[in-house]
Amino acid sequence: MTKRRDETQVVQAGRRPEWTGPIVNAPVWRASTILYENCGALKEGNKTNEDGRFFYGRRGTPTQWSLADALTEMEPGAEGTMLFPSGVAAVSTALLSVLKPGDHLLMVDSAYDPTRILCDGYLKRWGVETTYYDPLIGGGIDALIKPNSRAIFMESPGSLTFEVQDVPSIVGVAKERGLTTVIDNTWATSLYFKPLSLGVDMSVSAATKYIVGHSDVMAGAVTANAATYASLRRTSQQLGQYLSPDDAYLATRGLRTMAVRMKQHEASAVNIAIWLEQQPEVARVLHPALLSHPQHEFWKRDFTGSSGLFSFILKGGDDSGRAALINGLEHFGIGYSWGGYESLAIPIDPETIRTATTWAAEGPAIRLQIGLEHPDDLIADLRAGLDRFVTSMG
Numbered sequence: 571m572t573k574r575r576d577e578t579q580v581v582q583a584g585r586r587p588e589w590t591g592p593i594v595n596a597p598v599w600r601a602s603t604i605l606y607e608n609c610g611a612l613k614e615g616n617k618t619n620e621d622g623r624f625f626y627g628r629r630g631t632p633t634q635w636s637l638a639d640a641l642t643e644m645e646p647g648a649e650g651t652m653l654f655p656s657g658v659a660a661v662s663t664a665l666l667s668v669l670k671p672g673d674h675l676l677m678v679d680s681a682y683d684p685t686r687i688l689c690d691g692y693l694k695r696w697g698v699e700t701t702y703y704d705p706l707i708g709g710g711i712d713a714l715i716k717p718n719s720r721a722i723f724m725e726s727p728g729s730l731t732f733e734v735q736d737v738p739s740i741v742g743v744a745k746e747r748g749l750t751t752v753i754d755n756t757w758a759t760s761l762y763f764k765p766l767s768l769g770v771d772m773s774v775s776a777a778t779k780y781i782v783g784h785s786d787v788m789a790g791a792v793t794a795n796a797a798t799y800a801s802l803r804r805t806s807q808q809l810g811q812y813l814s815p816d817d818a819y820l821a822t823r824g825l826r827t828m829a830v831r832m833k834q835h836e837a838s839a840v841n842i843a844i845w846l847e848q849q850p851e852v853a854r855v856l857h858p859a860l861l862s863h864p865q866h867e868f869w870k871r872d873f874t875g876s877s878g879l880f881s882f883i884l885k886g887g888d889d890s891g892r893a894a895l896i897n898g899l900e901h902f903g904i905g906y907s908w909g910g911y912e913s914l915a916i917p918i919d920p921e922t923i924r925t926a927t928t929w930a931a932e933g934p935a936i937r938l939q940i941g942l943e944h945p946d947d948l949i950a951d952l953r954a955g956l957d958r959f960v961t962s963m964g
């Protein structure tokens with residue numbers, strides 16, 4: 571096949587005729603039991619454990635295989651993809667597939683909070699020690715590696731504070747020292763950042779966000795290279811982690827329009843981020859595509875685009891001023907998650923989460939998910955919010 575651009579691939583990937591039949595989308599094949607012709611076939615079926623082969627509902631049907639295949643195709647260097655019922659299940663299974671009791675894990679300090687909770691909770695009880703590291707550490711991570719270090723986890727950009735990590739330098743050290751690298755790539759998606767082609771071993775995605783795109787399904791995926799896929803697959807199967815066919819169908823449907831949605835999320839978010847930067851009440855905007863972002867050069871080097879999620883910091887003020895701003899917004903919902911078609915705003919307090927670095931800011935911070943509404947409506951809404959913030963300060 572001729573080389574396809576990402577926009578073409580996102581439409582076509584995983585649509586194998588044996589899975590779609592004569593229709594466009596691989597239909598929903600719901601199954602627990604798979605029926606065999608006879609006892610011999612049942613016994614034979616037990617012997618092999620291959621992707622894309624009927625066995626039992628927990629190993630999927632063409633509905634899930636088509637989605638997994640599509641995500642694998644979109645990551646050059648990938649061997650395969652496993653699907654999960656949430657992004658957190660994807661993160662935890664990826665880590666469990668690499669670590670064992672007694673191992674040491676290097677975790678980025680700007681990681682999604684439940685990823686930290688996994689490290690400080692389950693992994694700790696299981697005998698895995700975690701060291702949190704500065705997201706800007708780059709090749710300096712070498713100094714934190716211990717004899718029992720086994721894996722480095724990255725999240726770039728951090729999904730609250732948007733530090734962009736120097737992924738190639740970290741991967742270079744990991745390869746030299748024999749460590750496995752895992753990255754949470756939910757923000758950029760494999761459209762705008764392809765970690766495996768930079769040598770990362772596993773790319774985790776909370777498909778709940780941009781892949782699903784409509785705020786109505788929880789899903790996760792881990793796309794792995796040849797060095798890590800077999801263990802990832804074995805661990806997922808042993809833990810019984812999989813994605814339901816109905817949710818896989820909806821995630822695949824979301825994926826087909828992801829490129830065009832991402833373009834709009836990106837354009838509107840950049841537009842609004844630039845506008846926010848010019849408002850007198852705003853101290854800083856944390857968006858990797860802005861020239862003012864401290865790691866803008868890393869973003870420009872490694873990414874081909876940006877998504878709709880970023881944060882900004884108010885100049886002074888307090889919690890009640892921030893609440894006045896957010897509570898009165900007409901076009902932004904107040905709620906967790908992101909990546910859907912609708913805009914969201916939440917207060918964020920990174921200083922309460924970090925341990926390896928300190929978070930110092932000029933005032934309270936707000937994270938925005940910029941949806942597909944007209945950006946001018948969102949700007950007018952935010953301007954009225956900033957006015958409420960000013961009024962609340964008296």
Ligand SMILES: Cc1ncc(COP(=O)(O)O)c(C=O)c1O
Nearest residue numbers: 656657658682729756776778907
């Ligand atoms: C960066 C990041 N990774 C992982 C997750 C977890 O995804 P899920 O909510 O599907 O478990 C989230 C959810 O907000 C996230 O923001």
